Amino acid sequence: MKARAFDYARPASIAKALAAFAEADGDASYIAGGQSLVPALALRLQAPARLVDIGHIAELRGIAVEAGWLRLGALTRHVDAHDHPLIAAHAPLLALAAPHVAHPAIRNRGTLGGSVALADPASEFPAMMLAMGAEMEIAGPDGTRRVPADAFFVDLYQTALEPGELLVALHIPVARPEHRCAFDEIARRRGDYALVGCGIRLAMSGDVVEEARIALLSVGPTPVRAHAAEATLTGATLDPDAIRHAQAALMDDLDPVDTPEVPAAMRRHLARVLLGRLLAQIAEAA
Amino acid sequence: MNAPLGSLDRPNSYIGRAVTRPNAKRLLAGRGRYVTDLVLPRMLHAAFLRSPYAHARIVSIDAEAARAMPGVRLVATGADLARLCTPWVGTLDHFKGMKSAPQLPLPVEEVLWSGQAVVAVVADSRAQAEDAAEAVLVEFEELPVVADIDTAREPDADRAAAGIEDNLCFRSRLDTGGIDALFAGAAHVVEEEFHFGRHTAVTLEPRAILADWDASEGKLTVHHATQTPYQFQDLYSRHYGIPEASVRVIAPDIGGSFGMKLHVYHEDMAVVGLSMLCRRPVKYVADRMESFVSDIHARDHRVRARMAVDAEGTILAMDVDDVTAIGAFSTYPRTSAVEGNQVIRLMGAPYRFRNYRAELAVVFQNKVQTSQYRAVGHPVACAVTERLVDLAAARAGLDPATMREKNLIPDDAYPCESPTGYKFEALSHQASLIRLKALMDYDALRAEQAALRTRGIHRGIGIASFVEISNPSPAFYGIGGARISAQDGATLSVTPSGEVRCLISVTEQGQGTETIIGQIVADQFGVAREKVRVITGDTEITPHGGATWACRGAGIGGETALQAARRLRDNVLALAATILQARPGDLDLRDGLVVDALSGAERVSLAEVARIAYFRSDTLPPDARAQLSITHHYAPQGYPFAFTNGIQGCHVELDVDTGLVKVLKHWVVEDCGRIINPLLVDEQVRGGVVQGLGAAFFEECRYDDNGQLTNGSLADYLVPMACEMPDIVVGHIETPTADTALGAKGCGEAGTAAASAAALNAVNDAMAPLGASIAQIPMTPERLLKSLGKI
């Protein structure tokens, strides 16, 4: 299939991008890496009158650490999450998740900003924003603001971004020495969107969990924080009993959709298995 | 030329050598010419509006707005094309009682499946054609959807199509007699209900066609991504009323076909008519979404089967009931009944038992048509048989390999006939099993499996013997009235410089047909391989023949090339003898030189013979016969089919908590008779195995109750990918057929025939200690977790 005709703008600054979008009376779409948008255009699932290509905006680039936060420009590519030393050091969950995101050709073009802005509930990076307690820097006609991940993902493909707003950067609190992270997912084929995925960041004191952040993907309309499981772990010694309790509590956190291919019971079962394995992995490494 | 074929120390001994493909470099260099690459002057592009309903009546079509859109040259409906093209019916005479509704390029009154093309738009670009197709307004009235194979067969069931009196396309029964008594008296009876999902070919290159009607000459040229250009030449000629000689079908480079590109598709037939209506070339390339809803699907069987075994584990009998659903009509011209027919006839084929009963029902429903796809029927027959053999082995207390040792047809029992009437010339089941066990190190694997089980690691080992149909005679289609040739033809010429041009009717889709034909010609004629140019796939140039399907290219096309090369060689030697005033029998052709047959001493070069023949015929005596071009045809004689055989082994690890299966390794031992090129045979086998493992674990066209395909994209329809595929070890036994000088049988379907069966047995072997089992493919995590009682 061929995309419907559209016009194309390539602004060089955030301000010009916002203006180019506004000119189209709401019938525009930003394009970053194009790895989700272009297939949607080709399938005619989306047919905006204008594409605003943000790929040449320098303000959206850059990977840097400032005052305890890792700032990732929205155009940071998946391959950087895979390879970049600052990301490996300060946002290990992104580095752990990156190899599971699609395939090298897609990771070379796909951007973290695009992935987070799209907010596919099956995507790895949005869920990791939750697990890491990241904040999203958003530019709009009225200036910029920062929205914490917990408030960013609203519903299926729906985020705190208003139409025309631009995701500028992801701010991630840098990993602390007491953090223990784990990520894995269950997918039928390597690189596919997962049946279930899970990222965990525990702040540990010895073998006691001081703070737990757990986020799952592919278990609901948005990436999901496992608050109940986190609560059972907080203050607990990370032993087989605590893991079992967390697995049981996780069932209260999840309400996945039911499809013939993947029944809700299956996603819940797989999430439980995955959480158990990841916690055991952290406990073993400790 | 006295050394046997396959001995590798003769000059130009290419038969049996792992030589690389001459066309690989061209394709890698991006110089391939696929239909998509072709651009003709004044060429237009077609797009289709498709039915959103699985079954509906067309109430009205309003194309006025679409006709006025930019670049639009034509909007055509079913009625427009029905004025040019006669209907077709997908039945064969030898399938007694078979029926199917007549088909037209585009429907006039009724759509039969979701995704069926309804209206065609032709425009200057594909994008414009798609824009306009969106603007065509079609009013549909929904009709009841026939989706379920059991309700479809009830007496008062809704019909899948108006033109049929009930939903039964075809039924067949086989019965040797004695079944009930054997089952009643057997020490063990095992039985199972199997489900085989629909899947589809997913060729790298989708279907593509470029039709060019030249009204000035009344000539139609069709560039068509097909395996069978002659079949389509005949069909376009007859359905559009154009003399056969005025229809030219060219099959250029093709990116895979696997049987999918054998069949008549509505869009393809339509494009020919669109070109006639526009009097301009019209191109249509299916996109991936269209491929999923319009390429043939395959399989979709529910098989209830049982096997009777005596106390020692000797198989006594099988009893089989196969119901298969094929879509709303039978595919043209090869029908949709061949798969079911082969399922019930291939059951139990590797084994010695004599008593067999089977029932086949081929049922209409409102889904995409199904038809022949790689290893037609084989994977179903093989999985049912082999799973029952494993179940019976467990009941009789035998190891699966021992069970097969006991029951396989002995290698010295040939010729013999299966209980279903297949005649076997010579197979090697026992030798294959011995080789497989050695390759797998079977006993060590079993020991390792037992040790790992104690540590909670669940590995499984599955084996599956198979028989494959190849080299079909006219018994396949010809006797059924289809104008599908079982013979092949080749024209060989010596060029004035002493090279050889070979025009042959078998075709190339990426499997290496041209390579092996070049090897055979060079070998048998007596020149270096680089001197032979093989040309395929153009009905105006290459002689009429069956082309490529049912594993016939090497066996039948190869024998054609062999006989043609020998005849041309005789002609060259006769002429050389005249020139040299020698006797032809004292001469030989080696490496492009005419030599003294005994001493090998050079007498004259082939190039010199050709030079004299073409430019200095005045120096030849008046009666000299300088025939440096010959055309030769060969049709299979003797056995109606050349059966091949083999056995596969699969080693898996099952994660019992996630339902994911890792295939650790896969082994194949196969016997395709004379191996012309081991490299290409191994790659055929590996590719086939991957398709079989795809069927076993990933590939399935899933429908909802309304007949809507729910996973029609490559994001949702999972094809096997490199990361999930194991190492595939291939071993060979060679039992050449005595029906031909070449002795080659087919190998293209062997891998697919038994890979899913071996995988099914392996997964069941892994689950057996947990008391779980599965009888459905694909074996998805969801199904495995359910079998394991986890969800």
Ligand SMILES: Cc1cc2nc3c(=O)[nH]c(=O)nc-3n(C[C@H](O)[C@H](O)[C@H](O)COP(=O)(O)OP(=O)(O)OC[C@H]3O[C@@H](n4cnc5c(N)ncnc54)[C@H](O)[C@@H]3O)c2cc1C
């Ligand atoms: C075959 C394949 C497999 C894939 N597998 C996976 C997978 O396993 N896991 C996974 O997570 N993803 C997967 N993806 C998706 C991929 O990761 C995408 O690249 C990513 O989701 C979007 O990033 P992008 O830069 O390509 O965004 P684009 O496609 O350019 O844009 C996506 C959407 O985000 C909007 N957008 C982009 N940037 C911004 C911004 N800065 N501000 C506001 N809005 C913005 C666009 O308007 C658009 O709506 C796969 C893609 C393909 C093609």
